[in-house]
Amino acid sequence: MILNFFLGVFYTLIKIIVIVVPLMLSVAYLTYAERKVIAFMHDRIGPNRVGNYGLLQPIADAIKLLFKELIIPTKSNKYLYMIAPVVVIGPSLTAWAVIPFNEDFMISNLNIGLLFLLSMTSLSVYGIIIAGWATNSKYALLGALRSAAQTISYEIAMGFCFVGVLMLSRSMSLKEIVLAQSGGILHWFWLPLFPLFVIYWISAVAETNRAPFDVVEGESEIVAGFHVEYSGIRFALFFLAEYSNMILVSVLCVIMFFGGWMSPISNSNFIGQFLHNYLPPIFWLLFKSSFFIFSFLWFRATFPRYRYDQIMRLGWKIFIPITLVWIIIIAFFVKFFQI
Amino acid sequence: MFVFFKKIFKNFLLLELIKGLMVTWKHFIGRKITILYPEEEIPKSDRFRGLHALMRYENGEERCIGCKLCEIICPAKAITIETDQRNDGSRRTIKYEIDLFKCIYCGYCEEACPVDSIVQTNIYDYCFYDRNSCVITKDKLLAIGDQYREDINKMKQNDSIYK
Numbered sequence: 458m459i460l461n462f463f464l465g466v467f468y469t470l471i472k473i474i475v476i477v478v479p480l481m482l483s484v485a486y487l488t489y490a491e492r493k494v495i496a497f498m499h500d501r502i503g504p505n506r507v508g509n510y511g512l513l514q515p516i517a518d519a520i521k522l523l524f525k526e527l528i529i530p531t532k533s534n535k536y537l538y539m540i541a542p543v544v545v546i547g548p549s550l551t552a553w554a555v556i557p558f559n560e561d562f563m564i565s566n567l568n569i570g571l572l573f574l575l576s577m578t579s580l581s582v583y584g585i586i587i588a589g590w591a592t593n594s595k596y597a598l599l600g601a602l603r604s605a606a607q608t609i610s611y612e613i614a615m616g617f618c619f620v621g622v623l624m625l626s627r628s629m630s631l632k633e634i635v636l637a638q639s640g641g642i643l644h645w646f647w648l649p650l651f652p653l654f655v656i657y658w659i660s661a662v663a664e665t666n667r668a669p670f671d672v673v674e675g676e677s678e679i680v681a682g683f684h685v686e687y688s689g690i691r692f693a694l695f696f697l698a699e700y701s702n703m704i705l706v707s708v709l710c711v712i713m714f715f716g717g718w719m720s721p722i723s724n725s726n727f728i729g730q731f732l733h734n735y736l737p738p739i740f741w742l743l744f745k746s747s748f749f750i751f752s753f754l755w756f757r758a759t760f761p762r763y764r765y766d767q768i769m770r771l772g773w774k775i776f777i778p779i780t781l782v783w784i785i786i787i788a789f790f791v792k793f794f795q796i
Numbered sequence: 797m798f799v800f801f802k803k804i805f806k807n808f809l810l811l812e813l814i815k816g817l818m819v820t821w822k823h824f825i826g827r828k829i830t831i832l833y834p835e836e837e838i839p840k841s842d843r844f845r846g847l848h849a850l851m852r853y854e855n856g857e858e859r860c861i862g863c864k865l866c867e868i869i870c871p872a873k874a875i876t877i878e879t880d881q882r883n884d885g886s887r888r889t890i891k892y893e894i895d896l897f898k899c900i901y902c903g904y905c906e907e908a909c910p911v912d913s914i915v916q917t918n919i920y921d922y923c924f925y926d927r928n929s930c931v932i933t934k935d936k937l938l939a940i941g942d943q944y945r946e947d948i949n950k951m952k953q954n955d956s957i958y959k
Contacts, residue, residue, distance in 0.1 A: 494824070500830075755820060755821070755824075758824075759817050759820045760816065
């Protein structure tokens with residue numbers, strides 16, 4: 458009995474390591490990819506000095522951050538100041554617990570997975586607020602307030618997108634949601650939920666405080682927002698959380714609208730069978746989500762930053778009405794046509 | 797009214813955003829214009845006016861005769877020359893210094909020189925480790941001339957047909 462319990466814990470721990478270590482690595486290389494992609498879009502080459510093609514750059518960055526001095530501002534609230542990065546990174550890693558990588562591999566098949574994800578993605582904003590407040594600096598405080606207002610307004614639109622998905626799949630478990638999309642590319646939810654998909658994706662960019670919604674950091678206005686006074690590994694933790702959130706919302710987008718680990722061609726015909734036999738399901742998940750991760754970087758290189766009141770207008774006056782209307786349409790179809 | 801709906805329709809299709817994304821995509825796959833500086837350099841003109849050098853004749857005799865025309869014409873007063881009689885009776889400089897912080901790289905010294913002694917090379921990437929070494933002495937100028945002799949000759953030769 459007890460042995461079984463410990464075996465279970467041990468098994469879960471191994472699963473956590475199997476997920477978190479590649480996640481951390483991919484976060485490190487996402488920073489490299491970001492610099493490269495944006496450089497390419499600027500007609501530049503980007504980092505190319507450390508290692509071949511600059512491939513060791515993220516490792517050099519990590520070592521630099523580890524060895525930097527940890528500064529604590531004199532007038533800050535020390536305990537909150539130190540706890541804030543942990544509060545930010547905790548939920549963004551916890552959210553990975555419910556992500557299904559294929560039909561069997563996930564840490565926990567929670568039947569309220571979608572709600573859990575929504576709550577976890579919104580929890581990290583507390584860390585940002587704590588960081589901004591405990592730093593006791595006006596720029597940090599401004600950044601934190603902006604972040605709070607922005608995250609809360611876009612969460613509503615995002616939540617409504619989740620509602621659309623769960624009406625079609627009739628389940629909140631992420632595994633069930635993916636299974637409800639089985640079949641080819643035309644069975645995935647992006648087709649019936651196209652407006653919700655677009656709104657989800659824009660809200661996701663806003664949720665993760667990325668350009669063009671990065672007024673929270675707003676380098677040109679409030680220096681770096683909530684993490685101005687953070688240095689060294691504490692700053693790295695904020696960075697890690699931001700990038701792992703980016704990967705998370707991309708994977709989530711694939712799971713909800715693009716059929717998770719499913720291959721785009723249903724395995725009823727020859728090509729589908731071939732792909733099904735020779736490509737592992739996780740390949741499709743990573744392949745599809747890497748497109749969305751790339752589009753994060755693409756957006757950052759393309760769009761200028763939104764003005765603060767424009768962000769609020771977009772969130773409250775455009776996204777929420779559209780999502781509501783589309784939810785009603787979907788509800789109508791689900792009720793009377795049984796799609 | 798129609799215009800209003802047309803505008804709304806256009807906004808909802810996100811056409812402008814897609815147009816913008818296409819622009820960055822074109823640059824993403826396009827040619828990169830970065831020049832990896834220490835390994836690659838942009839081509840330099842033969843008339844490039846960079847670091848100075850003092851030249852010698854083929855037999856090793858220094859060209860400078862200490863006429864001080866360069867010192868006089870220098871608009872920034874960057875050149876300091878002192879002359880004296882050498883053992884063989886000829887007039888030679890005992891001091892020839894250029895303050896590179898004063899120099900504006902106008903090339904007048906080179907034009908004024910009657911014996912083509914002071915020239916400007918196309919070296920532009922030089923630096924000093926302390927402020928005093930911004931003044932380059934006669935020895936250093938001659939050393940630069942000796943080191944880059946072939947390059948300078950070729951450069952001046954190429955340009956001479958346009959003079």
